[in-house]
Amino acid sequence: MFDSSNDSQAPNPPRAERIQLTDGFSAPREFYEQSVTCIDLRRPGLPPGIYTVKKLAGKEYWAELSDGDRKLFGRCIAHAVGRGCWILNSWRVSTSTRSCIA
Secondary structure (H helix, E strand, C coil): CCCHHHCCCCCCCCCCCEEECCCCCEEEHHHHHHHHHHHHHHHHHCCCCCCCHHHHHCHHHHHHCCHHHHHHHHHHHHHHHHCCCEECCCCCCEECCCCCCC
């Protein structure tokens, strides 16, 4: 039998701040910022070419992500590109003057 006498009325933890992505989805701000930072850190070492989101993220980072987080990572990167955070032309990338962090 279920004993509800130990149930506490502790408040739910506050929900993480979210940002609205251009595709209609939202993402936790911290996840979005980590995604952008991941690309910023890897970008200087990548030669011009065509890359999948998996390749952009790097093996180690990608392996840590769940399937859902991998999809969200791609959405975050698409949002950042759409905002002009990076100028992509055959992956000749330069950083825009616009802020990548929402």
